[in-house]
Amino acid sequence: DAGVIQSPRHEVTEMGQEVTLRCKPISGHDYLFWYRQTMMRGLELLIYFNNNVPIDDSGMPEDRFSAKMPNASFSTLKIQPSEPRDSAVYFCASSWGGGGNNEQFFGPGTRLTVL
């Protein structure tokens, strides 16, 4: 199993630009989570999906952030327009709700720098 795949691994962009982060969950997993990690705020849950449907987006910081999951094997997190304070590592994680333990498996992350 390839694990959770994220792309790009690093992204450097200028303020005001649109940024799209991508995630492929582990095959068969029905939950997908987007997290953001910074030194100041730690690990924050932004949004999560169940069976491609957004369940809780209360962690999305602003309307500039949006996430989609068009199918079971792909999700995107978009920031438009980006700001320097969005600089962080963004992790995608997936889990299987039917197994009983709901263990989440994390992707390698995307390190975003907004100049």
Add this chain to the structure above:
Amino acid sequence: ELKVEQNPLFLSMQEGKNYTIYCNYSTTSDRLYWYRQDPGKSLESLFVLLSNGAVKQEGRLMASLDTKARLSTLHITAAVHDLSATYFCAVGDTGTASKLTFGTGTRLQVTL
């Protein structure tokens, strides 16, 4: 709102010593997870604890869960340098078990 606290936030220990990291949480839950993160890397699952009194061990690490006290511990036995990392506990939300709330993390540094 579920709150998860870890202590200490930073731990420097010598090789060969024992120590315990504590994870307290504010509301009822019977799902607790421990993760490890190396600098610049992702989070790696270490333990999944699903019931009161659960104990799991892997090498020099042992995790336990006391749901009545809302407390989990991660015990390190005879630390080695390779254990240097940040350790996170995460608690499952009873309303939506798949959602996790993470602690602040404990940065462990094992010195030679």
